[in-house]
Amino acid sequence: MKVYLLRHRQNTLNKRGGWSKEPLTSTGVEQIKRTAYLLKGIKFDAVISSDLLRAVETTAILRSLLNLNNVSYCRQLREVNNGLLAGMDNKIAEERCPNIYWNTLKWDEKYPEGESPKEFYQRIQQCWNRIIKENDNERSIMIVAHSGVFEVIQNLVYGTEYSNKKQRYKIKTGEFVVIESEQI
Template identity: 25%
Template sequence: MATEVYLVRHGETMFNQLDKVQGWCDSPLTIKGIDDLKSTAQALSQVHFDNMYSSDLKRAIDTVHLMKDANQVSEIGKIKKLPEFREVFFGSFEGDDIATTWEQVSEATGIGPEDDVTKIINQVGIYEFREATKKADPRHLAENKRELDERMERAVSVLGELTKNEQRVLIVSHGDFIKTLAIKYWNQSDGLHDIVFPNNGSVTRGILHDNGRFEIVDYNVNAEDM
């Protein structure tokens, strides 16, 4: 049985608002973030889910509970938290200023100082960008392409085991992780260049097939378009 997967990006957080790098580090949802999520929750309130899951980071957990509480047609028990669906890990850059971080990563690619992440990725490609992030990280802890690719595949595998008897599920994850899933599993991505970053509270829909194959079929859909 194939499983329809609704991937929701968490709401806006304090670090999003302050333009700080936010991967495995966490910060609380803002008032705007909560208000925006209410629109997403309302748009999904009549969609039946067999289960809901979440990344194990608090901003995602808070988001999934908003989805759960607003849903009128699903009976969801305890939320299972999945660390495999955490945000991309940025190592020593966690909590730093975003523009300064991208300048350092850009220098590591050899293209010189550039603080626009989209321009960097479109010049060197997403894979080289991941390698440069690890290279620029003083402790070399940031996830590179291989590490992130292995985690994405593990995430899909874990979800496949959990949802064998579930037709439709919702899982709250994170912007860069969802975007990287789309680069890998969405047929409208060429797998090399950047694609638009998903909005806070947006929904990306995937299909997890019986044979374990995963594909993205809708990307970055906002509440008003559902």
């Protein structure tokens, strides 16, 4: 099995992400068209996308350009729940919740009305295990989601320790990595 981890394309830059409802930018739409070109000719047995708008829009473009079937949306693949900060302008967020960032949270500390790094990790771990179990007979699947989600997944796959303090695996917007079955 091959699993393609594809990060959504660019969305609004001056706002906090997480569970924001920000759409793709026009640059993001053009970027995903170029990414689709790189994926042309690959048959995906399943496509599983986060249900946040930026991932849904990315998936819709890919679905159209690559004639994808078997597309499903999964709430568990959402980026970290950053609660009150979701979609907030960066300047306003800093005024209302000074110095609250993902890498400043303690393991059990939650974003205001959001989740903790521990809860996020456990949610993604459960989701990843379910995806692998449910798709173990498939040859090729694509997951369209977010940087934080893929950070957890890659730590799980490669047996490295996960921490919200330092990102080990970086996937830029619109880029993808491929995980082979012997790694899973």
